[in-house]
Amino acid sequence: MGKKKRGAGRLTFQDSLIRASERLAKSKAVRPGDIVFRLAGEGGGSFVVECGEQGVRVAETAAAGADRAPVIEVIGEARIVEAILTGQKDAREQFLTGRFRVRGDLRYLSEIALELGYIKEPL
Amino acid sequence: MAQTTGLVQRLLLWSSTAACVWIGPRPNNTELLVVTNDGSGADSAFANTLIQILAAASTNFRAVIATHGATSSKITMVQIDPV
Numbered sequence: 001m002g003k004k005k006r007g008a009g010r011l012t013f014q015d016s017l018i019r020a021s022e023r024l025a026k027s028k029a030v031r032p033g034d035i036v037f038r039l040a041g042e043g044g045g046s047f048v049v050e051c052g053e054q055g056v057r058v059a060e061t062a063a064a065g066a067d068r069a070p071v072i073e074v075i076g077e078a079r080i081v082e083a084i085l086t087g088q089k090d091a092r093e094q095f096l097t098g099r100f101r102v103r104g105d106l107r108y109l110s111e112i113a114l115e116l117g118y119i120k121e122p123l
Numbered sequence: 124m125a126q127t128t129g130l131v132q133r134l135l136l137w138s139s140t141a142a143c144v145w146i147g148p149r150p151n152n153t154e155l156l157v158v159t160n161d162g163s164g165a166d167s168a169f170a171n172t173l174i175q176i177l178a179a180a181s182t183n184f185r186a187v188i189a190t191h192g193a194t195s196s197k198i199t200m201v202q203i204d205p206v
Contacts, residue, residue, distance in 0.1 A: 040193070040194050075193075075194055076194045077194055095155075095157070095196060096137070096141045096157055096159065097159070097197075098157060098159065098191070098192065098195040098196045098197030099194075099195070099196075100194060100195075100196065101125075101154065101155070101156070101191070101194065101195065101196045102154070102155050102196075103127075103147070103152075103153065103154035103155065104152065104153075105151045105152065106145065106151075106153055106155055107150075107151060108151075123155070
């Protein structure tokens with residue numbers, strides 16, 4: 001009883017990312033480009049959120065960001081990033097304690113994070 | 124361990140124990156890192172020194188190499204190479 005299914009952690013993060021990307025697709029700040037998540041730990045892996053004219057698509061691929069430079073990259077522990085995406089942890093607090101990294105067009109990241117409610121003030 | 128190399132595009136003193144720094148080749152292509160301290164004398168002094176180095180690099184348009192954890196934004200070391 002209580003044995004975790006293999007891959008349950010991985011599925012949980014992708015589910016959370018899909019839900020977040022659905023909100024992203026409806027946001028005014030979204031623009032074409034890839035947002036790549038490189039996550040370590042249980043449930044980790046490389047995930048890409050492809051934003052384009054057709055909408056937003058989430059894929060898990062080891063080649064995330066390989067064929068074209070991502071607009072934004074998020075690097076960290078899967079459980080921390082997932083907790084932020086689901087609102088269980090505060091993004092600013094986790095970042096200031098060094099729990100994850102971000103790079104790329106950070107003004108764009110600030111715009112979408114602000115609109116989606118992950119931060120209360122722009123970066 | 125990871126390293127981020129580039130110009131200090133922006134430096135923000137967030138609180139008495141945290142400062143944010145944007146490092147990268149261009150303002151729209153940067154990595155956001157932090158300098159933090161635990162409030163102790165030694166850690167605060169080290170953090171202050173890091174911030175002063177980063178501020179000087181920003182003013183003088185010198186590239187820096189900031190060392191931090193692979194999944195962490197906290198800067199543990201800063202290097203400026205000779206011109």
